[in-house]
Structures are given as C-alpha cells and as structure tokens.
Amino acid sequence: MILVDIGNTHFHIKDKKVYDLKKIKKFNEKVFYISVNKKKEKKLLELNPNAVNLKNYINFKTEYKNLGIDRIMACKTVKNGVVIDAGSAVTIDVMQNGVHKGGIIMPGIFAFKEAFVKISKVLDVEIKKFDLDKLPQNTNKALLYGSVGAVLKIIKSFKGPYYFTGGDGEFLCSFVNGIYIKDLVFRGMEKTIKENYDNSFTKR
C-alpha cells in the first residue's frame, strides 16, 4: 500500500514505513491519495490510473466549509487539542471531543521570509530560535517575532496539547510544549482506509 499526500508544493509519499518527499512514479502496489493541487494530482493519475482519492471516503465532523483534505487527515486522529501543519502555509485547527471547531490559515515560515524581502531588501529575516517573551531590540528579532512569533501567539491562544506536523513543524514545536508527529496526515489517511475497509474501494 502506497499513501500519497499531494501538497501545494510537494508530493509526500509513504511507501511502507518510509515517508518522504519524492518524485511521483508508477507504483506496483495499491495507491491511496489526497490532494490540494489539481495539476500534481493529474500527474499521479496519469501514472497510476487506479489510485484512490480518499476525499470520497471522509468521515469527519466540522461546520467549516470546504475544509482542505490535508487538514481533515491531520486532524482525524486527534481527539482534543490544536493541530498545526506547517508547510508552505501554516494551518491551525482546533479539535474538541473529536469534533473540528474551526481553523486558521497563516503564511508558512518561508512565505513570511519572502513577503518581508519583497517589502524591502533590508527585511531579510534569518530564521532561528528566539525568546518570545522579550520585546525585540533589533530588526532580525522584530521580524522573527512578527512571523514565527505571530504564528506561535495564535497557536498558544488555544488550549493544548499542540500537535505539529509539516516541514517547519519540528521547528515551531520546539517553542511550545508540543508534540511533533511527522506522519500525522498519513495516520489520518490510514485511519480513513481502516474505517472504509469493508467499503467498495478496498475491493476494487
């Protein structure tokens, strides 16, 4: 079984126990996928025409309209707490008793960096650890506080535990007393597959 999570920027692939960013290819095993990028999805389906889109098999409670399938999967195995997927965007979703209560989208850390440089070349932030409790006294710390710090402030405004995933998840997690789970989205996909084990798609 191969799991593919097609993000805005990358293909994330779980091949047996290994999950990583990879180029897409023709797989010999059954492929299950989710996608937020139509162009990349088309490429996957050209090479693997029988790949199953898990969006058709979702069982997830929320009043949020058109919640991204990647966010649903990241939240699916979390009963209570905040789920943060820090990729090209940072999504922050709040779960209570297995119900999705709403969520927030912020720019990813790299998107913040790019946005600053576009305003002025002087605003080229170096991303590193800093103290969120100290008022910045120089440009780099002011930019760090206004990007990484802003993301953390929003996260901390909700009750934990805090579950992080995504490329910058480990970095953000190091600021709060959080839990970093590299394969959180894949766990949601696996749960979805298990829930639908008796459904038609596993028999196709």
Next chain:
Amino acid sequence: MILVDIGNTHFHIKDKKVYDLKKIKKFNEKVFYISVNKKKEKKLLELNPNAVNLKNYINFKTEYKNLGIDRIMACKTVKNGVVIDAGSAVTIDVMQNGVHKGGIIMPGIFAFKEAFVKISKVLDVEIKKFDLDKLPQNTNKALLYGSVGAVLKIIKSFKGPYYFTGGDGEFLCSFVNGIYIKDLVFRGMEKTIKENYDNSFTKR
C-alpha cells in the same frame, strides 16, 4: 515648510496643512525629510539639494539597534502606549514613559494577501471586517484571522492605548479601541524640528 516622509513604497508629503501621497517635485519652501528608501531619497535631493535629513537631529530613547527613522518619528509624540504604522509593513512599537521598549515588524495587509496567493491561487483573501472572537469556519475567514487577526492579536498582547497610522491604520484601528492619527509621523517630524529650532539646521 514642506515635510517629506519617504517610505518603502510612497512619498508622503505634508505641504502646509495638507498631507498626502504625491509625486516629488522641486519645492520653493524649506524641505525637511526622513527616508527608509535610498533611491527615492536621491530623487528628492536631486530636485531639492538643500532638503534637511532629520535623522541627524534625533533625540529619542531606545535600546533597539538601527530603529527605522519613520518608526522613531511615529513614536516620538507618544508617551505611553503602542504605536502601529500599517503600511507595506506593519510596525508595532511599545512606548513607556517616553522610552521606546522594543518593537515588532509584520507584513503589511497587502503583503499577507500576496503571500497567500503565491502559496495557492485558492488562498485569495478578501480583506474586510470580521469577528476576532469566533473561530473561522471558511477559507476567507481563516485567512483573515491568520493575517489581519494575527496582527491584531500581537497588538492586543500589549497594554494600550493603541495609536494607529499608515494606509491600513484606520482599518486596523476599527477592530480595537484605538486612536487613528493620519499624520503621526509628521507630528514627530514637527516635534523634532521644534526641538532643534536653535540648532544650526534651521539657520542654514
């Protein structure tokens, strides 16, 4: 007396009681200016070679290294509170008893909008009023919360009063119990000129 505040994107000019965004020209009166943009500053000086750069006449208490001259001027007339200049970037500076305690730089509202669209065309936020106390239940509100909301959360994490200026100052001000002062930077420039009235630059 003409006051010119050269920002990252615009020339802001105060000509007598009128302050506005204008094209730069040769002025017949004495010109005082501040600048964060060397190229635009050069243009001003080509047309007005005797224009006085107020950065050489600053009297301002801070431990912040290389604090932008525009931020100094915006803070100069505020004794206590938070000073927010919302232009292409949003700067948030904290004043206590006339002393600058530190500050934060965030992307401007338009920079957030651009950053989101660059991540995905789907993330095209429409900037408008929203309720900061409600967890977003759709994409536009999630993006508003993660941009405008993040700026407001950072601002509100400090004790007011909140003084807003800049192109998006009035909009941001409407969310908190703040004070919008269109010519806050010019007020600081005027104060600086008064403080230096007996100094050499007024006699040149």
